[in-house]
Amino acid sequence: MSEETILFVDDEEHLRFAAEQSLSLEDLSVMCFADAERALTRISRAFPGILVTDIRLPGMDGLTLMRRALEIDPEFPVILVTGHGDVELAVRSMRDGAYDFLEKPYAPSRLVETVRRALDKRRLTIENRQLRQQVGARDAIEARLTGRSAVMVALRQQIRAIAATEADVLIVGETGVGKEVAARALHRASGRGEMPFAHINCAALPADLIESELFGHEAGAFAGAMRTRIGRFEAARGGVVFLDEIDSLPLPLQAKLLHAIQNRAITRLGSNEPVDLDVRFIAASKRDLEADAATGRFRSDLLYRLNVVTLHIPALPARREDIPNLFVHLVGEAAARYKRPTPEVSGALLSAVAARDWPGNVRELRNAADRFVLGLDPALVPSETGLEGGDGLGERMAAHEKALIAASLAAHGGRLKETYEALQISRKALYEKMQKYDLSREAFLEED
The missing domain is CATH 3.40.50.300 (P-loop containing nucleotide triphosphate hydrolases)
Known part of the structure; x- marks a missing residue:
């Protein structure tokens, strides 16, 4: 994050100088402006500072500046500086989102104290957003x-x-x-x-x-x-x-x-x-x-x-072991979209799905999941043409065997005993084939 900064706006030069001196002596970074327009260009949702502005300004006044700042970020701390006759106006502005106000003439210590509290609030706001974004980003990426x-x-x-x-x-x-x-x-x-x-x-x-x-x-x-x-x-x-x-x-x-x-x-x-x-x-x-x-x-x-x-982005055949879980995920989405109960997806069906080539990739798989939920293609039996391709018989048989093992592991949540029993092979044979095809049990464990 960049340095925490106070944006100080006042059209009177001697007040800007005094504020800059008071804040700098407390090791606080400050930028002074004579008008609201230039200060507004510095404000964003990610800006790690606050705004201190006089209410009475030429052109855009301080209240308008505050409203514009809060449109950019409703949690942005704005401290209003007011003359004696504007105190009631400043109090009303706090109901509209101002963080605090200072009445002229104010003591330098009062300015520093108010600014520090506002900076603490801003720091906490940004840290909370970053935490929420990190969690949300992880969820958003994995969900999609x-x-x-x-x-x-x-x-x-x-x-x-x-x-x-x-x-x-x-x-x-x-x-x-x-x-x-x-x-x-x-x-x-x-x-x-x-x-x-x-x-x-x-x-x-x-x-x-x-x-x-x-x-x-x-x-x-x-x-x-x-x-x-x-x-x-x-x-x-x-x-x-x-x-x-x-x-x-x-x-x-x-x-x-x-x-x-x-x-x-x-x-x-x-x-x-x-x-x-x-x-x-x-x-x-x-x-x-x-x-x-x-x-x-x-x-x-x-x-x-x-x-x-x-x-x-890999083609679906390049991540064939993902096909069973992905199909189940797409079936769940389709059931929610069409307001239908989620149908049971058997291990045999997952094996058939995993064995197909899916030249249309995820889009074609999603369409198949939709048809399955709607009862339009319940079998989803792989077509004969799905076995055709440029690879030799040995390569195609190996790819088919890998897909069947991956589908069975997915159907049984990575539980090896249920998997080798369903495939009707020995535990040792399953281990050897998983090693041969670089299939990891952990990749199929059911998540809590």
Whole structure:
């Protein structure tokens, strides 16, 4: 956290000097301002300081400044400084959210004492938020990205590591693996979790309206532009912009997107005035953007700006041991969504589910769970084509055996005796096969 700071606002220079001297002598950091507007730019939910402001100010007065500060953060401590005639007004303002007030002339010790109490309150508020965010971030990530396979554990660890940063992120993976789910988990776990999440499917934007949709336009910028329109980027200010299927953006728009990311500013169509952007960019693609950059289909400089961090979302066959538990999880979600009782999922059904290839990845598995809950596909028997592929018979049989063992372990909550009895093999054979396929009993233990 940055240094705790007092923002002190008063239009009289000698009072600013006196306050700065009194607070500095007590080793308190203070920034003095002659007007409210400049002080307001320093205030945010994460700002680790407080505000002390005179009520009577030129331009924006102290009460308006207080209201604006509390709109940004309702728990932000504001101390009002008032003349004798404004005491009643200051008392009413405390009911509206002011932390305390000081009546002029006040003793330096009174200022220091009040400021210290307000800083203590602010410190506690921020610490509590950070604790709640850490717990909430863990829950949010694990709730969205389930799975105990090594690749999913590593993915969650990577998201936790970058969530608190402001780094832009590129998410890559096949269709249906859950790129948007990962983006939302990252957003929820970040400091922007309570701010907007703007999901923009670049492939679905009308070609003739892409620029206006993203950057906005002024009235009269083109035929039919009757009034000013704020673009999707500007509307997401303070939050996250998720650019799904970014490889679909035309090259001219890629250049403008690069400018927006580099400068964190956009210019509406029909305007020459830049608009500052306070957003984090997350992009996603199912294509190999490095290969596209090599052929000129995608701008290499935009790629380098976007992939400060790259998250690779594994395809479902790469984490086959997760399929049984994931299917059970999706069945539970579907039952809640359709307001149906959660049907029992047998070990045999989990074995069949785990044996399928699921080329549509998690999206296809979710659709299967929906059909199962609705009674439209109760058997979910793997199709014959599900056994076809480029691997030889031995590889396919090994993959099938691993999936069956993982499914049985999942069905029995990692309990080995029930697992080897259900598979009708010896305890020693189960141990050997688990070692052969790198299956850990701990990965299937039922959680309390």
